[in-house]
Amino acid sequence: MSTDADISARHTEKMKKIKAARDRLMENKTEEKGLIMVHTGPGKGKSSSGFGMIMRCISHGMPTAVVQFIKGAWATGERDFLETHFKDECKFYVSGEGFTWETQDRDRDIAKAEAGWELAKQLIRDESNRFVLLDEINIALRNDYLNIDEVVEFLLEEKPMMTHVCLTGRNAKPELIEAADLVTEMTLVKHPFRDGIKAQKGVEF
């Protein structure tokens, strides 16, 4: 029979081994570089984790910028928050006019997406911006409002070495996933919409 002391001793031994393995692993991880990050998938958290990173960057004194490609029509908490409190630390632009099924006007959607992308390029080229969030750009790419090859080529060739760029939205194109350094897929395990619960303040917007 195991005593509490046995359990604690085994735990300490196991944790020592994990720590040693982890220290060996991390020894080789010395490089820093700006990452191309993609948040995709049908689950929650794609945009909100982008904004969580903006919070981290502001705290570390790293200038940030946001271009919202689709969500422009409705006020979001994150937009009000950053525009109210952190106008200097985070440049916030909106190019979209709501979800694509709201506008029902393809030409206007394309023009808005292109204007957003021009702005995004300027922000990324400006090395003083250390983190640029292209929120919901994957929707614009998926609808072919923007050319995926042009976007990928720009990111690989013109993004300054130390700048992080985070691209969010469902259905990220394979070309973008191929080019990215860090890709996370948010998977929906369970969602309360199924039970008649509507989108709520603080959670979804």
Add this chain to the structure above:
Amino acid sequence: MSTDADISARHTEKMKKIKAARDRLMENKTEEKGLIMVHTGPGKGKSSSGFGMIMRCISHGMPTAVVQFIKGAWATGERDFLETHFKDECKFYVSGEGFTWETQDRDRDIAKAEAGWELAKQLIRDESNRFVLLDEINIALRNDYLNIDEVVEFLLEEKPMMTHVCLTGRNAKPELIEAADLVTEMTLVKHPFRDGIKAQKGVEF
């Protein structure tokens, strides 16, 4: 051959149908209630999207609280950020002392986790807190530092109706997933650690 006008007309038609279907779907979604949310899985974004929701809540004037169960030992951007700028809007507590492989002391880990959970219960019982983030609590649950049945029972029976609680960390226990309203699994598609890139400011902490 399709002209541009044809493409635009078909697009408008398709978007109208999507909008109609979506409007019908959303008609039934009228209820608001505080959600039990779980962010789990090996991918990035579990904590950062929790903090993104804190940003949204602050913007909407909803008081928030955070208990960090594991990450206490090292300073994080989000902690500095909230403690510096939003002391009134977000009560921030740390119960953990770093990753479990760093402490190598099971009894101390258990005591810290229990203290964190006591605090969490107080914060959740206080209806003035509209959103409570239990960051990395899944690690404490997975290591059996906390009793999963007690945690689930508390959430289902004592959480005030309108309070959102978000629990993060890998390997969420099945009992918690069963009890939750909204569960997202962050899946790792690609990670730069593989290429020798270390954890970086603004991105990971």
